[in-house]
Amino acid sequence: MTPGWIIAVIAAAGLASGGALMAWPRSTWPLLGVLGVLFACLSVRGHKSSRFAIALALLLFFIPAAGTENTFLFELVTQMGIFAAMALGLNIVVGMAGLLDLGYAAFFAIGAYTWAIFGSGQAAEFMSGSFPLAGWPYFYLFSALAIITAALTGTLIGLPALRLRGDYLAIVTLGLGQVVRVLANNLDQPVNITNGPQGITPIERPPIGWLLGFMRFIGLGDNPALGYAIFFYLLVLAVIGIVVLVNVRLDRSRFGRAWVAIREDEIAARASGISLTRTKLQAFATGAAFSGVMGAIFSAKQLFVSPESFTLLQSITILAMVILGGMGSIRGALVGAMAVTLLNIEVLKSFSDFLVDLRQSGYVLDLGIVSFNFANLSDQVEPAKYERMIFGIILILMMIFRPSGLIPESRHRLEAGSEKKDGMTG
């Protein structure tokens, strides 16, 4: 339990950074402040309702208010949300059930293509009927369908993987994940289902007349680009809310217990009456489902999908989020997704821009002994391209200094906090 004054400090910091973000919506520092407060809300213990209220105020008031000036904020948080849902799904498979899955982006692809094919003219290539399926119920219907198709694919990929563990399972899932991408790449012949490497575009978005009406009402005008930014922001927040709720329920249910049991000791779990087959498949299917629904939302948001969006790097990025946050920890997965996304699309890019500015201005760093003229900095030096290297370094550092993640699974907290006793004394 955290003392009350810390919560008060977090609330004050939330108010200050939120206000600063509204005043300077394009500046990076207030944004980092806001995200820092969200991190704090996730990592502090106790005072559930106050923390929830602070996070909600930031997410539903300060960020949207600043976002109307700078839609990039919506884009950033929406991306974070999409990755957070996937991190939560992968957390079930890898973190809770202990099944190392390196092909997780495949389920995201399945979800994305489920809506992309029917939400564009693509479906007309191989079936009769009028496409795209525009109009309000279709997108939501197909999002639900994406959950089912992803869960089914998860089960299918899980089946051959059932007898494998650890490294072997990782290799098989890595291969199966690539199979999905290669299929998407090549299913333009003989029947054009996925449109191959060109990808599918444009993809329909659900109509948002109601939101535009509301925006006109509060004096924001009816710019559809802003409307859709807000729409996807709210949609992703709502889905994340549901996903977190489902995760928390699962974690405490017999499913969650069974997952953790097979992770900890398969033989003991089997002796306790847990079916390995069923439990592993449930983990794969549940994890895949979360990814599938976000895939559908992603395709509508981007208006475009292509096999290039679902590479191995994508799977590894999500795994990095889970490991960074803390395997098996729900709050950890959220924090990991936020941190990695932020690093990817904000910090590295800003740093690149910063270096470009320095280079162009010919700034000379003079420390007396050494001096460096930034005009001489090679064009090749661009942090945004070092994503993989930086992930690698982060993961190595995490493994050395904090192997159970930023926010360890609550089951491990006792162990970390209390001194270990010798387990073999009589």
Added chain:
Amino acid sequence: MLELRDVHACYGHIHALKGVTIHVQEGEIVTLIGSNGAGKSTTLRCISGLLAPRSGEILWRGQPIHGLKPFEVAALGIGHSPEGRRIFPRLSVEENLEIGAYLERDAAVIARRKTDVFSLFPRLAERRKQDGGTLSGGEQQMLAIGRALMQNPSLLLLDEPTLGLAPVLVENLFETLQTLHRAGKTILLVEQNAWHALHIAQRAYVLQTGSITHQGIAKEIADDPEVKQAYLGGD
């Protein structure tokens, strides 16, 4: 209640069980003694479905159960506390017990069984929020037995529950087994600690390199000169 007829089992090329025939009656404590590698644990693994026998029959209340999956065997009321305790070290005592009751969905029943286990092993109640891995060896063994009891099994398969325990704890544990027996549990006990096991059991089997060499009333087995020589340290 339980009957094994001519059960053979192999690990790869190693022929671990060479025609084991044993039976357990309702309400008995039956012990299976023998040296390392005799096939005691293998016998239990065959019964609970962790290992499929190569040939032979395993009957539970007259019905064949060989070839069933472990969770199906568990659902029939056979609880297996496997060799080496195998508690979940990173889960709390309570979570360990809850996993034991995995097949039971009724929360009230699970709570009642938990109370029963805690009254049998008050030490576990004191440590209910503690991680399994932080318990002492004796407590871990209590937890392993408690976890198997959470299934509310009619037959309890115990694999070397006294392994690595101090003598005083061994005494306590055997007393607890007798308490369970008086409460009506049937127990098939695999032990290296032959003297104690023969003391509390009604009947006994001696297993040697995969075959039964002696069987009968526990007291008589304990008096058998050959058994005495081999397992009870002579006299």
